[in-house]
Amino acid sequence: EVQLVESGGGSGQPGGSxxxxxxxxxxxxxxxxxxxxxxxxxxxxxxxxxIRKGGDSIKYADSVKGRFTISRDNARNSLxxxxxxxxxxxxxxxxxxxxGPPDVWGxxxxxxxxx
Amino acid sequence: xxxxxxxxxxxxxxxxxxxxxxxxxxxxxxxxxYVSWYQQHPxxxxxxxxxxxxxxxxxxxxxxSGSKSGNTxxxxxxxxxxxDEADYYCCSYAGSYTYVFGTGTQVTVL
Numbered sequence: 001e002v003q004l005v006e007s008g009g010g011s012g013q014p015g016g017s018x019x020x021x022x023x024x025x026x027x028x029x030x031x032x033x034x035x036x037x038x039x040x041x042x043x044x045x046x047x048x049x050x051i052r053k054g055g056d057s058i059k060y061a062d063s064v065k066g067r068f069t070i071s072r073d074n075a076r077n078s079l080x081x082x083x084x085x086x087x088x089x090x091x092x093x094x095x096x097x098x099x100g101p102p103d104v105w106g107x108x109x110x111x112x113x114x115x
Numbered sequence: 116x117x118x119x120x121x122x123x124x125x126x127x128x129x130x131x132x133x134x135x136x137x138x139x140x141x142x143x144x145x146x147x148x149y150v151s152w153y154q155q156h157p158x159x160x161x162x163x164x165x166x167x168x169x170x171x172x173x174x175x176x177x178x179x180s181g182s183k184s185g186n187t188x189x190x191x192x193x194x195x196x197x198x199d200e201a202d203y204y205c206c207s208y209a210g211s212y213t214y215v216f217g218t219g220t221q222v223t224v225l
Contacts, residue, residue: 035214044118044219045153045161045204050212059212062116095160100214101151101206103172105160 002026002104004096009109012086016113022079022096022106030054030074035100036081038092039108046092049081050100064090086113119144119205119217126223127195135220137188137205143215145186149208152181152190156201164203165190192222200224 008020020036036048049070050059058070069082079096093108120138127133137144137152144150150168153161165171165181168188178193188207192199205217 033212037216045206045216046118047206047214047216050214052212057212061213100208100212101149101163101166102161103151103163103166105162107160 002098004098004104004106006094006096006106006109009094009111011112011114012083013115014086014088014113016086017082017084018086018111020081020083020094020096020109020111022081024077024079024096024098027098027104029072029077032098033100034070034072034079035097035102036070036079037095037097037102037105038090038111039095040089040092043092048094051079083111086111088113116209116213116215119207119215121203121205121217121220123218124221124223126225127192128225129195129197131195132191132193133195133222134189134191135203135205135222137190137207137217139186139188139207139215141186143186143207143209144183144188144205146210147208148183150181150183150188151206152179152188153204153206154199154201155204161204195224197224 067085095108096106098104152165155161209215
């Protein structure tokens with residue numbers, strides 16, 4: 001079964017950092033581009049970041065550029081999102097998603113930024 | 116990176132058809148054949164209903180269909196059923212490995 005499982009969410013303070021992880025299984029992870037997508041509570045979906053199969057091409061939404069870093073470890077079938085300089089508006093469910101536009105989604109992990 | 120424009124809500128009676136529009140620009144919807152549609156029930160993960168503008172995953176009922184004309188993509192639900200009541204989002208490739216989602220549409224079955 002194709003599966004994506006996010007972890008690492010929780011509470012963070014403004015200006016702080018959090019690191020999200022996504023464990024992939026059921027498919028050949030290294031063959032797929034990956035994305036992070038977020039959804040603020042009660043709001044719509046927002047694309048956050050993209051990483052190519054080998055990690056050689058990376059893109060970010062303007063809203064997170066310079067603060068978030070996407071990375072992957074194909075040997076560990078894992079995707080990561082390092083979130084620095086957190087802001088209140090980063091509060092959202094963060095989804096790990098395969099390919100683009102995404103065809104498989106994880107269940108999401110909630111990040112809450114509050115003082 | 117402006118969000119694609121969708122109607123806030125659409126509604127229909129069981130058995131009727133509804134169509135949701137997704138309007139972008141020539142830099143996203145109009146420029147590529149990579150538009151997907153997602154269904155999201157409250158508290159649930161988005162589920163892909165249509166990909167590559169018109170293709171439907173095998174598990175998705177054929178009541179769901181997609182199309183595109185110019186800078187506007189559309190999702191049509193024929194023979195509306197109670198379980199179709201959900202939020203729907205479009206997503207388009209926007210070039211240079213970036214993506215953009217629509218503003219979302221709430222579908223209500225009357």
